[in-house]
Amino acid sequence: MRVLRHPRTARRDCAIAIGSFDGVHRGHAEILEHVRTAANGHGLDSAVLTFEPLPREFFSPSTAPARLTSLGEKVALIAEHGIQTMYVQRFNQAFASQEPDQFAWRLRDALGARWVLVGEDFRFGAKRAGDVHKLIELGARLDFHVEVLPDVQDDGEHRISSTRIREALAAGHFPEAARMLGRPYTITGRVQHGAKRGRELGFPTANVRLGRAKPALTGVFAIKCFGAATRGLEGVASLGYNPAVQTGGPATLEAFLFDFQGDLYGRRLTIEFLKKLRDEAPFASLDALRAQIHRDCDEARGYFAAGTR
Structure with missing residues (x-):
C-alpha cells in the first residue's frame, strides 16, 4: 500500500473512503471492503483518506479521546484489507478553514476521487458546515459519485464504534472489545x-x-x-x-x-x-x-x- 502525505496532485483516479479509522474495527472493515469492491467494479484504485492529527485532537487536544491505534498501527491494519493508497492529510488550521466546496475540489483534483464513501454522520468544511447531502450535491457538480454507508451493528441494536471500544477497554472487557475490533x-x-x-x-x-x-x-x-x-x-x-x-x-x-x-x-x-x-x-x-x-x-x-x- 502506498502512503502519501498531504497530496497536491492526483496520481490516479480512485474510489476513496474518508474517516479517522481509529482502531480499524469491524465497521471500518466493512467500509474498506465496500471501497475495494467499488474500485474493482469501476476500474479505479482503492484509497483511504485519513487525518493527522485527528480533528478532535487538533481542536481540543486536552479533551480529545484516547487513540486506539497510532498512525503506524492504522497504516498496517488498513494495508491488510488490500487498499492500494492511503492519503494522510495534515489537519491544521489551513485545512480546517476550508469551505465545503474547497474540500470537494481537493477531493477531485488532489486525490483523484471519482467514487466517495462516507458514514452517515460525516461532516466537513469550516465549522463542520458540510454534511452528506452537501457532499452529494458537490459530487454531482464535480463529477464524483458519493455513497453513504449505514452504521454497522454488532448485535442488531448497537453501533460498532471507536467510542464503545474505548469504553470496553477502559472497563477491562477485552472479549467485548475484541468482538467489535474483529481481533x-x-x-x-x-x-x-x-x-x-x-x-x-x-x-x-x-x-x-x-x-x-x-x-x-x-x-x-x-x-x-x-x-x-x-x-x-x-x-x-x-x-x-x-x-x-x-x-x-x-x-x-x-x-x-x-x-x-x-x-x-x-x-x-x-x-x-x-x-x-x-x-x-x-x-x-x-x-x-x-x-x-x-x-x-x-x-x-x-x-x-x-x-x-
Whole structure:
C-alpha cells in the first residue's frame, strides 16, 4: 500500500473512503471492503483518506479521546484489507478553514476521487458546515459519485464504534472489545530505553513506544507478546502514568516477559492485552512496589495456567 502525505496532485483516479479509522474495527472493515469492491467494479484504485492529527485532537487536544491505534498501527491494519493508497492529510488550521466546496475540489483534483464513501454522520468544511447531502450535491457538480454507508451493528441494536471500544477497554472487557475490533486489542511499537526501574526491582521490562499521548486503557495486565524472539510469550505489562515512581510524566507501556532473556532494544513488539489485574497505584516504598509486582506475576501465571482467554 502506498502512503502519501498531504497530496497536491492526483496520481490516479480512485474510489476513496474518508474517516479517522481509529482502531480499524469491524465497521471500518466493512467500509474498506465496500471501497475495494467499488474500485474493482469501476476500474479505479482503492484509497483511504485519513487525518493527522485527528480533528478532535487538533481542536481540543486536552479533551480529545484516547487513540486506539497510532498512525503506524492504522497504516498496517488498513494495508491488510488490500487498499492500494492511503492519503494522510495534515489537519491544521489551513485545512480546517476550508469551505465545503474547497474540500470537494481537493477531493477531485488532489486525490483523484471519482467514487466517495462516507458514514452517515460525516461532516466537513469550516465549522463542520458540510454534511452528506452537501457532499452529494458537490459530487454531482464535480463529477464524483458519493455513497453513504449505514452504521454497522454488532448485535442488531448497537453501533460498532471507536467510542464503545474505548469504553470496553477502559472497563477491562477485552472479549467485548475484541468482538467489535474483529481481533484482540494490541499495541505495537519499538522497544526504547527507559529509566530501567524494572531492572532495579528485579523485573526487567521492555519499554514499548506508545505512539500516542493518551492510551485507551491504564493499569496492570496479563499479556502476550509477539515479535522479535518472543513468539507469544506470556507476561505482565504496566500501561499508564506510573504513579508508583513518577508524577505528571508521559504514559508508558512496560512489559515484563516470563522466562525471557535477551536484548529487545530497537525491536518491534506487539503486546496483546488479555486480563486486567489491577489499576495503577502509588506505593509507600520500592519494597512495597516489588512485593506487588510479585503478586501481579503470580496472578497472571495463574490466569495463564487456567487456560483462560
